[in-house]
Amino acid sequence: xxxxxxxxxxxxxxxxxxxxxxxxxxxxxxxxxxxxxxxxxxxxxxxxxxxxxxxxxxxxxxxxxxxxxxxxxxxxxxxxxxxxxxxxxxxxxxxxxxxxxxxxxxxxxxxxxxxxxxxxxxxxxxxxxxxxxxxxxxxxxxxxxxxxxxxxxxxxxxxxxxxxxxxxxxxxxxxxxxxxxxxxxxxxxxxxxxxxxxxxxxxxxxxxxxxxxxxxxxxxxxxxxxxxxxxxxxxxxxxxxxxxxxxxxxxxxxxxxxxxxxxxxxxxxxxxxxxxxxxxxxxxxxxxxxxxxxxxxxxxxxxxxxxxxxxxxxxxxxxxxxxxxxxxxxxxx
Amino acid sequence: xxxxxxxxxxxxxxxxxxxxxxxxxxxxxxxxxxxxxxxxxxxxxxxxxxxxxxxxxxxxxxxxxxxxxxxxxxxxxxxxxxxxxxxxxxxxxxxxxxxxxxxxxxxxxxxxxxxxxxxxxxxxxxxxxxxxxxxxxxxxxxxxxxxxxxxxxxxxxxxxxxxxxxxxxxxxxxxxxxxxxxxxxxxxxxxxxxxxxxxxxxxxxxxxxxxxxxxxxxxxxxxxxxxxxxxxxxxxxxxxxxxxxxxxxxxxxxxxxxxxxxxxxxxxxxxxxxxxxxxxxxxxxxxxxxxxxxxxxxxxxxxxxxxxxxxxxxxxxxxxxxxxxxxxxxxxx
DNA sequence: CTGTTAGCGCGTTCAG
DNA sequence: CTGAACGCGCTAACAG
Numbered sequence: 001x002x003x004x005x006x007x008x009x010x011x012x013x014x015x016x017x018x019x020x021x022x023x024x025x026x027x028x029x030x031x032x033x034x035x036x037x038x039x040x041x042x043x044x045x046x047x048x049x050x051x052x053x054x055x056x057x058x059x060x061x062x063x064x065x066x067x068x069x070x071x072x073x074x075x076x077x078x079x080x081x082x083x084x085x086x087x088x089x090x091x092x093x094x095x096x097x098x099x100x101x102x103x104x105x106x107x108x109x110x111x112x113x114x115x116x117x118x119x120x121x122x123x124x125x126x127x128x129x130x131x132x133x134x135x136x137x138x139x140x141x142x143x144x145x146x147x148x149x150x151x152x153x154x155x156x157x158x159x160x161x162x163x164x165x166x167x168x169x170x171x172x173x174x175x176x177x178x179x180x181x182x183x184x185x186x187x188x189x190x191x192x193x194x195x196x197x198x199x200x201x202x203x204x205x206x207x208x209x210x211x212x213x214x215x216x217x218x219x220x221x222x223x224x225x226x227x228x229x230x231x232x233x234x235x236x237x238x239x240x241x242x243x244x245x246x247x248x249x250x251x252x253x254x255x256x257x258x259x260x261x262x263x264x265x266x267x268x269x270x271x272x273x274x275x276x277x278x279x280x281x282x283x284x285x286x287x288x289x290x291x292x293x294x295x296x297x298x299x300x301x302x303x304x305x306x307x308x309x310x311x312x313x314x315x316x317x318x319x320x321x322x323x324x325x326x327x328x329x330x331x332x333x
Numbered sequence: 334x335x336x337x338x339x340x341x342x343x344x345x346x347x348x349x350x351x352x353x354x355x356x357x358x359x360x361x362x363x364x365x366x367x368x369x370x371x372x373x374x375x376x377x378x379x380x381x382x383x384x385x386x387x388x389x390x391x392x393x394x395x396x397x398x399x400x401x402x403x404x405x406x407x408x409x410x411x412x413x414x415x416x417x418x419x420x421x422x423x424x425x426x427x428x429x430x431x432x433x434x435x436x437x438x439x440x441x442x443x444x445x446x447x448x449x450x451x452x453x454x455x456x457x458x459x460x461x462x463x464x465x466x467x468x469x470x471x472x473x474x475x476x477x478x479x480x481x482x483x484x485x486x487x488x489x490x491x492x493x494x495x496x497x498x499x500x501x502x503x504x505x506x507x508x509x510x511x512x513x514x515x516x517x518x519x520x521x522x523x524x525x526x527x528x529x530x531x532x533x534x535x536x537x538x539x540x541x542x543x544x545x546x547x548x549x550x551x552x553x554x555x556x557x558x559x560x561x562x563x564x565x566x567x568x569x570x571x572x573x574x575x576x577x578x579x580x581x582x583x584x585x586x587x588x589x590x591x592x593x594x595x596x597x598x599x600x601x602x603x604x605x606x607x608x609x610x611x612x613x614x615x616x617x618x619x620x621x622x623x624x625x626x627x628x629x630x631x632x633x634x635x636x637x638x639x640x641x642x643x644x645x646x647x648x649x650x651x652x653x654x655x656x657x658x659x660x661x662x663x664x665x666x
Numbered sequence: 667c668t669g670t671t672a673g674c675g676c677g678t679t680c681a682g
Numbered sequence: 683c684t685g686a687a688c689g690c691g692c693t694a695a696c697a698g
Contacts, residue, residue, distance in 0.1 A: 004450075006691060017669045022693055032667060052449040053390040054691035057674050062386065064429075064451075073415055073609075078406040085405075086435040094446060096397075097430045102419040113427060116385040117337070117675095118397075221613050250613050257615070276406075277610040280554050280583050282590070339675060350685045355677055365683060387675035390690050450691095 005046040014042035025050065056117075064094045064119045065303055066110050070126035071101040075275040076245070076292060077125050080144055083296025084123055091304050106130045114139045120307050123299050124153075127188035140312045144299035145292075147316060149189045154306075156299040156317040160190050163288050163321040164197025164242070165204075167270045170286070170323055171240045172205050175332035176268060179207075180231045180238035182248055184219040191216075194244055194272070213238060217248055224251025225258075232259065239332055240268040246278035249285050253328070264330040274324055283327035291319045338379040347375035358383065389450075397427045397452045398636055399443050403459035404434040408608040409578070409625060410458050413477055416629025417456055424637050439463045447472045453640050456632050457486075460521035473645045477632035478625075480649060482522045487639075489632040489650040493523050496621050496654040497530025497575070498537075500603045503619070503656055504573045505538050508665035509601060512540075513564045513571035515581055517552040524549075527577055527605070546571060550581055557584025558591075565592065572665055573601040579611035582618050586661070597663040607657055616660035624652045 011018040016035060024031045024039040031039070042048070056062045067084055069077045081097075088095045096119055098110040107130040113119045121140035124133070134141060134152055143155035171179050181198045184191035199209045215230045217223035227248070231238060243249040249271030253263050263269050263283060271278055274289035298317055306312025344351040349368055357364045357372040364372070375381070389395045400417055402410045414430075421428045429452050431443040440463040446452045454473035457466070467474060467485055476488035504512050514531045517524035532542045548563045550556035560581070564571060576582040582604030586596050596602050596616060604611055607622035631650055639645025 007693095008691080018691090019670080019693075020668060023668085026693080030667075035668080049445065049448045051390070051691050052446075052451040053386050053395065054674090055693080057384070057386040057390055057676090057690090058692050058694085060674070072405065072418075073408060073411040075406060075408065078411060082406055082432055082435055085430065085432050089431075089436065089442065094429050094451065096427050097418065098422075099415055099418050102415055103422065109422065112382065113385075115382045118385040118427065221609070250610070254613060254615065276554070277583070280587060282587065282615045340677095341675080351676075352678080352685060353683090356684085359677080363683080368684080384675050387690090388677080390675080390692090391677050393690075 004051075005048050007048070007050065009046055010039065010042045010048045013046065014038045060117075061307075062118060062120050063092060064096055065300070065307075066096045066098060066113055066119045066122045068098045068100060068107050068110055068122055068124050068126065068130070070128070072097070072099050073101070075277065076273050076290075077145075079292035080125050080296040080299075083293035083298075084125075084144065084300040085296075087297045087300040088304070091300075093300075093304060100126055100130070107133070111139060121303050121312070123303050125296075127184070127190055140303065140306060142299050142303045142306075142312060145295050146188070146190050151314075154302055154312055154315045156295050156302060156319070157190075158290055158295070158321050159318050160193030161197040161200070163272070163290075164194040165201040166321070166323050167272065167288050168198050168201035168242050170270060170325070170329065171242065171268060172201065174240070174268065174329060176238075176240035177205075177207060177332075178213070178236060178238040179240045179242060180213045180215070182215050182217050182224065182227045182231070182241060182243045182252060184217060184244045184248075186216050191244060198242055217244070219245050219248055221247050221251035221254075224248045225255045228252060228255040228259070232256075232261075238267070240329070241270075243269060243271050246271040246273045246275045246285055246287055249278065249287070249328070250281055253281070253283070253285075263328050268329040268332075270323075270329055279326070286326045286329040287324050289322045289324050291321070294319055337384075338381045340381070340383070342379055343372065343375045343381045346379065347371045393450075394640075395451060395453050396425060397429055398633070398640075399429045399431060399446055399452045399455045401431045401433060401440050401443055401455055401457050401459065401463070403461070405430070405432050406434070408610065409606050409623075410478075412625035413458050413629040413632075416626035416631075417458075417477065417633040418629075420630045420633040421637070424633075426633075426637060433459055433463070440466070444472060454636050454645070456636050458629075460517070460523055473636065473639060475632050475636045475639075475645060478628050479521070479523050484647075487635055487645055487648045489628050489635060489652070490523075491623055491628070491654050492651050493526035494530040494533070496605070496623075497527040498534040499654070499656050500605065500621050501531050501534035501575050502538075503603060503658070503662065504575065504601060505534065507573070507601060507662060509571075509573035510538075510540060510665075511546070511569060511571040512573045512575060513546045513548070515548050515550050515557065515560045515564070515574060515576045515585060517550060517577045517581075519549050524577060531575055550577070552578050552581055554580050554584035554587075557581050558588045561585060561588040561592070565589075565594075571600070573662070574603075576602060576604050579604040579606045579608045579618055579620055582611065582620070582661070583614055586614070586616070586618075596661050601662040601665075603656075603662055612659070619659045619662040620657050622655045622657050624654070627652055 125144045215227040271287040274287045278285035548560040604620040611618040
């Protein structure tokens with residue numbers, strides 16, 4: 001079983017030409033029943049498996065797409081990824097993965113993979129676009145989870161401004177007026193959008209945004225400590241917090257606890273994303289559910305349909321979100 | 334910029350044969366300096382990038398390996414994966430990923446990828462081997478994170494029995510005697526090993542294992558509730574718990590809380606894995622740290638070295654673990 | 667319905 | 683040190 005059998009072996013055994021073997025496998029209906037059976041028998045006995053490199057070379061397509069993800073250990077992107085991977089598999093596509101968090105080149109080598117025709121396109125799951133991502137040769141790119149600030153690539157995402165507003169309005173409806181915001185890096189468009197939604201909601205309620213109430217974090221658990229330092233060490237500290245993602249929310253609850261402040265008794269809090277560990281946290285986190293799996297699924301669909309139609313259309317899909325009220329918010333007393 | 338340039342374009346522009354272009358790129362030292370420079374110039378102006386499908390076809394290798402992971406959204410495997418992915422990239426390899434949790438075929442289609450010569454081997458990150466994984470054609474397989482009960486494949490893992498013993502001994506040293514164990518599915522060898530380590534440690538301390546103290550869960554947050562039902566509804570409930578992974582530990586703390594039992598005041602608890610969210614949980618979870626990233630790294634090293642040497646040796650690497658004491662364990666009063 | 671032919675793009679002999 | 687020729691394994695076009 002050391003050597004592999006080729007299409008020629010099958011052809012010889014079945015007593016037909018290699019073209020017929022190829023046809024039998026790709027378009028069975030075009031082949032006479034008897035020959036088809038003979039071929040299938042030969043395929044079975046040899047265990048023949050077409051060499052996909054040869055197929056790709058011939059067809060000038062790989063049926064493989066690169067998924068570039070900013071950090072696969074981030075539970076948010078892990079779910080987006082799963083949606084994309086499952087969809088690819090359903091369509092007979094494979095996915096080559098690149099993790100940007102461990103890549104010193106920031107994805108450049110993965111762009112080369114499609115230039116080198118080892119993949120047909122790139123689905124990008126990252127809040128920040130790698131520099132020069134779309135330069136030079138036109139590689140098909142779809143953005144999952146973030147819109148393109150420069151409107152060059154199709155994207156599948158949510159309306160961050162509206163989603164943030166819904167979170168802040170929930171806090172407002174509970175009687176809170178001094179509401180702080182812990183954001184992600186503002187270099188990411190989605191963070192800026194959430195900030196804008198926060199400000200709009202505050203303005204709509206007649207509150208004027210104040211720098212004292214805003215802090216730029218980085219979506220990590222650890223950054224929350226210094227964030228709260230900034231937000232709570234003021235004359236009139238906020239009674240509620242809108243936090244840009246659930247991980248920072250976890251960090252914030254811990255940081256609050258070390259100051260002797262309990263959630264939601266002393267401070268209400270709503271997160272963002274609805275990751276699994278937020279629902280099981282102690283207390284369970286009120287948050288905005290983002291349809292991560294669906295985002296991954298749709299972005300891969302856009303990619304594959306574009307590929308099969310020859311070009312990927314410039315579309316911007318926006319999926320709905322949902323506020324999930326749990327244990328970290330309560331009425332202002 | 335629509336069509337891609339081939340080796341022939343470069344050859345024509347540089348005024349040499351395609352063979353010389355190929356040589357210049359693969360073995361620059363064998364080519365005269367002047368011709369080399371001419372070729373490099375032509376490569377630069379054309380933006381030539383070798384078609385990797387053609388290269389693979391010719392070389393009969395893809396420099397791609399499939400990583401099959403039981404669930405990429407599991408923070409444990411996400412880190413193992415990152416170690417493997419980074420290592421692959423450093424060696425010029427790409428990784429094709431397959432997520433078993435969403436695959437109805439349980440990885441069969443990914444095995445076909447290497448049969449179809451789209452990948453050179455498989456690194457498997459799953460507690461249970463997919464059925465018939467190594468059947469038929471010999472595809473190179475390396476197990477990451479789990480040993481092979483049948484000793485067919487090389488593996489990179491930890492000593493689960495010893496690691497479990499260290500966890501239980503910690504509880505013992507705090508004066509606990511009635512110690513319960515919440516395990517993962519015992520169909521997984523690693524779960525059986527942890528159970529065995531638990532029993533050995535108990536035996537060594539003069540305690541006889543009892544079915545009342547053992548419960549088979551499935552490593553999920555949710556299964557912990559019914560687990561505690563079984564473990565705590567007995568005459569003399571345990572004063573401490575050894576839980577098979579940190580996710581179940583989170584579930585256990587919640588389940589304990591709903592019964593009015595606080596951790597560690599009413600019940601001590603040690604988890605396993607040391608995932609990020611365990612360290613930030615409330616209370617922070619005492620656990621056994623598993624070198625996940627390193628496991629991924631080493632398993633990919635074994636794979637790639639085996640591939641370049643022609644065959645992957647049957648080795649069993651065991652990496653060290655470490656007990657991390659945090660807030661969920663305290664002396665029995 | 668089937669066989670023959672001609673590449674897909676590249677690396678590697680083998681001569682020179 | 684360089685070029686011509688061949689073939690990796692497959693599929694599409696064209697005859698028959």
